[in-house]
Amino acid sequence: MLKAEFTKQLPEFDLQAEFKMDREIVAIVGPSGSGKTTFLNCLAGTVSPDMGRIELGGRVFAEEGGKPLRIQDRRVGYLFQDYALFPHMTVRENILFGLPGQPEPSHVRELTELLGIRPLMDKYPHEISGGEKQRTALARALAMKPELLLLDEPFSALDDETRLRCRNELMRIHRDWQIPVLMVTHSMDEARRTADRIVRIEKGRMAELPIREASL
């Protein structure tokens, strides 16, 4: 269970997060500049909230008066908007960067087979397509066996066919791994097709959209 209740000052308004989720896929929608990415950053720890509390499965990430938990210790997988693959490392080195000096674990092998990126393992990011980058970044985010997966606009740079394929893979991984997946998107259509629940952020305020209403 992820529980996040915090505020974070942004240039034009305050992000006021009040959010709970279980092992489901939740989509965060909203116009650009509404605080979606900041919300993810606070959960991952790359940004610290000003006030409030974040906890995941009983582990406290941040609370008032306490030192925030190091990003390294949160076990949160994060897929950045344009993937942020390390340009000087191969696909294999990217995926295994958090697991140095170990032979490739079986879950990574299964993951890369499922995502169809085995043939690319020795290629560099500039040698592969957008969809392949997305799958590499997804495998990298999952290689550490995170307890929460954050996805920032995971499909926005993909063509329709690749998007459909990547979305199906994500949903399959979610079914197999049973971890909470929190996905930021600006596309209501994508949110409806992928998520169990949809939360809308506007000017820093969060509100749950009934999934039926969202699909109308």
Place this chain on the structure above:
Amino acid sequence: MTVPDLSPLALSLRVALLSTVLAAVTGIALARFMGRREFPGKSAAEALILLPLVLPPTVVGFGLIMLFGVNGPIGRLLEDWFGIRVVFTWAGAVIASFVVSLPLMYQSVQAAFEKVDPRWENVARTMGVSEWRIFRKVTFPLAWPGILAGLVLAFARGLGEFGATLMIAGFIPGETVTVPLAIYFSYEAGRTGEAMFWVVLITLLGLAAITWLNGWRRKTSRRRGRE
């Protein structure tokens, strides 16, 4: 024309290499520290690092004599504790070269670190990777082209250092005479041919360094492509 005594070249290379190593270690540590910390007096500290860039080398030399001279605070400490004398030795030349090349190294490294997208470091953190490993495997390799440019600049500046070196290390043939000093004093003594020899040699060295750096940059930017 007979080939002149080559000791200035050997000394110059030794001084420039050592001062470059010192400037690299110090410059990288300082740039890293300054890039990640905010503290009162930070801009004053930064100005102090960059100061030798805008001061006449004789002013730097004068300052170094005050600090490292036999009666200077650091000079006395070095002599009492380690028996090292800096003034009128080649160690003085290394310190002079270090002080004038540090600002160049610092600026290059700082710019190189700033160009490394912080998202790469953050991704690595979410993967549980320690800060030291992130620095070694992500930040440093991605900043390397800028760091290398800083190394070449620092080496060239160290090789060419004249004013501060003359003041702190003096003109002691075979001991403190680097190529720039050899050029000045052989010309002064009317040995124009010898001065010319050193001028041509140092110009060729500089050209070779720049050509190599440019070639290397083209090669690596081609290899890395665009992310």
